Amino acid sequence: MTGFENFAFSFLNMKVMAQYLPQIAQGFVLTVWLAVLIVVAGLASGLALALVRSFGIRPLNWLIIFVVDLFRALPPLVIIVLLFFGLPAAGLGLSGFAATWLSLTLVLMAFSEEIFWAGLTSVHKGQWEASRSTGLTFTQTLRHVVVPQALRITIPPLTNRTIAITKGTALGSVVGVSEILGASQSAMSFSANPSPLMLGAIAYLVLFIPVVAFGRWVESRFAWKR
Amino acid sequence: MRNAHSSPPIVQAHGLWKRFGALTVLKGVDLEVAEKQLVFIIGPSGSGKSTLLRCLNRLETPDDGAITIDGINLLSPKTDINKARQRIGMVFQSFNLYPHMTARQNVTLALRKVLGRGKEEADIAARHALDRVGLGERMDHFPAQLSGGQQQRVAIARAIALEPRVMLFDEPTSALDPELVGGVLSVMRELRESGMTMVVVSHEMAFARAAADTVIFMADGEKLEEGPPAQIFEQPQHERTRSFIRQIDRH
């Protein structure tokens, strides 16, 4: 066999690929689910923390900053492993899926809180004053004047961060989640052929190229146009 | 000139003190504004004019003193400040329009959320206010699509739509190109003719001469001189007032 034939047999083996396609398709669906759940919960909790922080209640803000820094500092894999192997010892068993979801949600929450917070504080003080001077309350001003402006400028960095973190779903393979990478790996050991990995890579591309393109579009669309 | 003594002053501020850290910005300032009067405040930069104005709607809280506006004790903890602010309009040097909202939405926001008006009713009031500042045709423009002068007029419409009892203007034309100043001043002129009570911080001396009932000169957190425009501009008592007016007139 020539070098290329050798490579083709190992990595582009159609027979093996066809055989394990359904498994990897399932992994694809699982990855999408996991990613969607992480994005929804992570962004919602990040925004909630930033809004709470804007009320300026000192001890609460210290707590928020501590939690945010903690989850920004820890490598996501460490959090996943800790939650998966550590929590059962504390009497709280989590499935691999739940541990991965919770870990990446916390990481996205932490990063998005910082981005939302930067967005909220970037809104000019004059906006607050104009709104309050017409009789709107703090909360009404936050909701109708400040948050809409903050969201607009947070969209590009948020999109990038969200994409980066959803790619972390591959880490779930470490704790037995059959997402794309996990499904590919087990297919690879069953078939003793690495072609399923190739299939997995293709699945990631199919999933993330549109997402990355969307991120690029969002970035150009919202780039400081007012 | 209108009679300043027919009814109690709408704005009554007494002995206002304000410190920022070690810096004392207001040193026992008094201010009274009778209904339908226009009080014009001048003074060098940093003399506390903005701070005084901002105390009058409690964007700043004075450390000491008393403020009553239209019978409401502004500094009492029992006062609902959001309710009080409906009656006190403010216009800022930097316009501060909401950039994500059209001119109409800028005006209707408080009408709907503060006064609780329905959408249609608020739209009618917004159109009326925008017509008054000559921008009825620009209702659906965003601030970025308007000139500075137009933005400032929308900001005035946003304030007057709430039908305030007093309007506070903090250097409303200072951020404008010279050719846009006139449009804003004529709107203010019209407001004054219609009987609005106004407190104006500005360097537009010609406007003060034509429209002010009282001119106040402030320096270093104190009211140094007060009187009708003719007196302050033609026969200032203090050397500081004199040199300040000379300096401004040269511009």
Ligand SMILES: Nc1ncnc2c1ncn2[C@@H]1O[C@H](COP(=O)(O)OP(=O)(O)O)[C@@H](O)[C@H]1O
């Ligand atoms: N929020 C603040 N914190 C600290 N210093 C302030 C604040 N607001 C105003 N000052 C200071 O108070 C002084 C008076 O300011 P201001 O009332 O804006 O004067 P003016 O409007 O007459 O120029 C200035 O020295 C200014 O730097």
Ligand SMILES: [Mg+2]
């Ligand atoms: Mg000022």
